[in-house]
Amino acid sequence: MHTLTGTITKIVAVENSLSEFDIEFTANAVLPDVKPCPDWLKDEKITVRRNVSDIRELGHLGDSIVLTVTEAERFLRPLILNAEVQSGDASDVLVRLLWWKSADAPDIVFTWAARTLTAKMEAKDGEFQAVFRPADLLPANFRRPARVEAAVDKIQSAVSFLSDGDTGAARVTRGGAQRLHAWGRWYAIDLAIDGYAGAIDSIRELARDVDHISRRRENVTPMIENAMIINRLRGAWRPEDTLKPVAMTSSGWRQTSAGMRIVLDGLVDEANNKRTSLTVQLRDDFPMICWDREIVLGKPKEAEKSANEIQRLIDPLVPMGIDVRTAIPYSVGEAADFHVLASHDGTLRSVQFARIADSVDFNSWRTRDGWILSEHAVKMEYMLHLFDPIDPPYLKVWRSSDSFIVEPHWESVVMERGTTRGRSNAFIAGEAAGAAGHGVWVAVRRPLKDGGYSVGIVARLGPNPANTSYELEAAGRRFVGCLEAAHPEGIGTVNYAVVDIPNGDPRELMSVTVAGIPERGAQ
């Protein structure tokens, strides 16, 4: 989470209080990235109230102040729409302005295409509010998706209207950051597009409405990318955040027979003509998010070397390694319940850290079966990371102050100019899982349009599994069957099944066993 720093311009004791003070300040920067404060805060006088036992702890006029995450929220994200994405019939949108620079109610302007609608906000409960009625701006039977932008002076937000049950994607703003919000049959995800080269910032199960990646936290995060799935490029010693400043432009998205497909492009290093593209697929047929990174190394644009310079055959050598880092946030008290599971030469192993900053780089543990499972058993949250078993990475796991980080790594290899190098990954987030030396599975539910739910099971059981059966008990019934095989490109073989339970309640208990591997916690 982010916060603000500022410069104190006034300190006023609150009447009839010995310890409360109103502190007026101008905003300086947004932490932890130390980025400029939003335009709407520039030169504005902002006030927060503090309760201190020693006024000297506040500082003097001209000193810095830093806000809590909670204090900063209304300044950093003042314009809140009660729904940024609406599926199905368009309903009214409540718009709340949590902070405004004066006591006078401002106008709010809604824009769609060339149409605008201006409304006066009303003071209510210490904030300003307005209601946006889609029919006032949008044509009758408007074609979806449609994006309506809302603006109060420089403060902006937007709402996207979608068809019910559609898959698709829309640009959204999350706490000041630009995201591409995409929704498929099983998950809704956010991709970072104003930096981090298309990192996954949110994976939300549709039935439980549980987000496995993005959570509100009370403290300023140590590194904002600690709760994302990101790629890092390996330097000589370690993976580096080369892709952190890389913004991505969307080349578009389309529905294919396999699912929703999004393509993003970005420039990594102009001088060295290094580019990246990212293809993201939300599969329809079974729950899976495919995330394929490509690094393209073109001919350098820099001037040719002079004839006097010594040229060596090794000079064009460019080492290239693409790592992927999954960071899953935890809250105070949850750390002991988090495990990372993987097969180690046919034996199931579990990794868990006791202390912040503990890490293990398993230099001899190659995850040859092509899977790593992150588990929070008590919260029933599982994240299965799949990759191609023909190129298995080494396992690295570490713990930060608020995230568990799984960062399998591959060695760098020589890359020649005019070629590309890529890395395919797949993620399955779910509510139940099983793991053993010979395989792993995850199950997740999605709501059905006409009621009930589907259960999707995805397993990795090796190239020629002897047992591909599954047993599912739910809604008072027992479903037994065999998993089918699929071969997502760059991922290797997966086995899957989807069971529809039209009369079921997605909140009811279910029990799953796959290939004889029992559900975690049920052993």
Add this chain to the structure above:
Amino acid sequence: MNAFNPRTFSSDWEVTILDRNLQLLDNEKLSGLAGLLNVESGLPVHMDWRSVEIGLGINRSLDQVAARIIDVTDRLTQLAESYDCTVFPMASHPRDVYFNASHVHVGTIHDEAIGLQLEAGLLQYTPVIAALGANSPFFNFSFGGFKSYRVRRGANRCTLVVSPRQPEFAQPQWGGDASPKLWGHPTLEVRILDCASSRRLLAELATFIAAFVHHLGTKQQKYDVTRESYKESIENRWLAAKHGLQATFNWNGSPRPVVEIANEMLDECGDALMELGARRSDLRLVEAMLQKRTCQADFALDLAHRYDEPYLQLCALKNRLREWSAFDEYLEACPTLEPAPALDRATILEAHLDLIGHGTHFYESRMGMDYPPTEADAVIEELVESGALAKEAMPDGTIALTRLAARSN
């Protein structure tokens, strides 16, 4: 015998500087500020990792070092403020991974063999110095578990338990808690002291440490380190990091409050103190600390407890510590703290168990108390036998440990 002649001392004091947005200054900016201070003060001030390292030159008395500290820190404060920055004299950072120290150099010694004897002699006393100096009660989002995370974590391998050396077999080593350092200046360097927040306290501690080392240098004594005494020193070091001046050490086989031992050390080195122009009563902050069992970490903890967010802790502490005397003032009004219980076997086992999760490399357990291999392995075996830990060999032969006992975090 007089191992130190002439009797001199100094400190290399590492002080962090924060910019307006509470960010650490980068090394280039620090080197510029340090260089300017070096030229202006004539003192060996340099840049070190994330800090200005204030070398206080060669000193011969408490008054001399105290005056120098005030001169150089007044200028540093002004210099930092002129660039819209603030000094942050603290041994650790609530959000970051660095540690700062106040290394004390004790001179002048030219006989390295005697220095190595003193290295062995100081083994049992460095934990007392650690308790007096404890000033790092948070570190990298960890908070309140230790009064000196710096000592607990070996200052990122910059202050470590000394491996006793025989002069006949010794090689140069760097990074010990207290060791002769003759390849640089002819001094014995005591590295275990956390960065001081109070400049008066730094002057007092540097003078006291120097006087005590000078005093040891007058003794015709060979210090034999036994398995028991080594273990005791290591455990006392852990207790100092954990409890500061509230610690109850195990001293020659019996429990004893660290403040009692420090008092005894002060009495012992009275003559040496006089040679540095000080009487025991001149060390007024040290005296008050011992009476109240209160160290600088207690002040920082007291303040930090009022703020949940590490950035807010940092901001409030910065506002107080730039005065340089916040701790001196705190000491006048703070309550006397109670002594902590002596170390028992259950605490030792828990300190090791705390480091173990699932599949933890067995060598992590060495950090439990910095025990040597024989002691550390015995603890692990005891935990395995009690059913608290499981031990298994990984396919590559590495031994992995898994905690079976319940954990509360």
